[in-house]
Amino acid sequence: QSVLTQPPSASGTPGQRVTISCSGSNSNIGTNTGTWYQYLPGTAPKLLIHTNNQRPSGVPDRFSGSKSGTSASLAISGLQSEDEADYFCAAWDDSLNGWVFGGGTKLTVL
Amino acid sequence: EVQLLESGGGLVLPGGSLRLSCAASGFTFNNYAMNWVRQAPGKGLDWVSGISFSGGSTYYADSVKGRFTVSRDNSQNTLYLQMNSLRADDTAIYYCAKGGVAVRLLGFDNWGQGTPVTVSS
Numbered sequence: 001q002s003v004l005t006q007p008p009s010a011s012g013t014p015g016q017r018v019t020i021s022c023s024g025s026n027s028n029i030g031t032n033t034g035t036w037y038q039y040l041p042g043t044a045p046k047l048l049i050h051t052n053n054q055r056p057s058g059v060p061d062r063f064s065g066s067k068s069g070t071s072a073s074l075a076i077s078g079l080q081s082e083d084e085a086d087y088f089c090a091a092w093d094d095s096l097n098g099w100v101f102g103g104g105t106k107l108t109v110l
Numbered sequence: 111e112v113q114l115l116e117s118g119g120g121l122v123l124p125g126g127s128l129r130l131s132c133a134a135s136g137f138t139f140n141n142y143a144m145n146w147v148r149q150a151p152g153k154g155l156d157w158v159s160g161i162s163f164s165g166g167s168t169y170y171a172d173s174v175k176g177r178f179t180v181s182r183d184n185s186q187n188t189l190y191l192q193m194n195s196l197r198a199d200d201t202a203i204y205y206c207a208k209g210g211v212a213v214r215l216l217g218f219d220n221w222g223q224g225t226p227v228t229v230s231s
Contacts, residue, residue: 002154035217037155044205044221045147045155056219088155092214098169099145099157099217 003028004089004102011108012079020105022072022089028100032092034072036065039086039104048087049074076107084109112136112220114206119225126196126229132189132206132222140164140184143209145218146191148202148227158204159191160213169213174200196229203227 005023012018022034036049047056049065052072064075072089089102118130132144146158159180160169168180179192189206203224210216 032214037218039149039155041149042203042224044223045207045218046221047217047219050217050219086154090155090157090217096172098171099160101155101157104154 002103003093003096003100004091006087006089006102006105008103009106009108011110012076013110014079014081016079017075017077018079018107020074020076020087020089020107022074022102024070024072024091024100026070027095028070028091028093029067029072030070031094034065034067035090036063036072036074037088037090039088041086045088079109081109083107112208114208114220114222116204116206116222116225119204119227121228121230122196123231124197124229127192127194128196128227130191130193130204130206130225130227132191134187134189134206134208137208137220139182139187142211143213143215144182144189145207145209145213146180146189147205147207147218147221148200149205149224150199150202153202156202160209161189162213163211167213193227196227198229201227201229 037045039045052067053065145160177195206222207218208220
């Protein structure tokens with residue numbers, strides 16, 4: 001069981017806006033910043049969001065992140081077929097003294 | 111361009127050992143923390159270990175503490191993971207991932223392609 005909780009699946013049609021949640025606790029998201037990754041199994045994961053809402057260069061502005069209390073969220077607007085992938089949140093956990101991931105959300109573009 | 115190239119994975123018997131390497135290029139290696147993250151078959155991403163830019167501080171997931179050792183050679187721009195007492199549940203693709211200026215900061219902004227480790231008799 002993962003320390004951070006994500007819904008196992010999400011879906012949307014092309015052009016729609018989809019939001020994926022990540023629930024944590026005071027020792028991780030509540031105190032530290034959230035990060036988000038896009039992952040296609042067998043490939044290198046890609047950092048989408050760091051420091052709750054910052055996009056690395058090259059990440060489209062369709063991807064945005066936010067944090068409220070002990071939860072983080074990833075929003076994808078203008079959904080495209082190539083967005084179909086697994087999405088993971090992660091944060092540093094002060095109690096465990098290490099990084100913790102969510103269980104991942106499989107996004108399907110209908 | 112940041113490049114991370116893992117090597118050293120393979121098939122090993124339960125209780126055996128493996129040493130993974132990650133050759134880094136395209137950035138000033140000794141300025142950044144580095145990490146190992148794994149993905150077991152059918153499972154999600156799982157952080158394994160991190161090491162500070164100098165190598166002076168190391169961090170481990172509880173599942174590998176006492177069995178795995180992370181190290182780095184800044185003169186060779188290489189990250190290592192020594193894995194001992196391997197168990198079946200260590201079977202995974204192991205990714206090398208570049209961190210921020212400290213292990214607890216930024217996350218993992220560049221990843222290698224991964225090296226597979228299979229623990230089986």
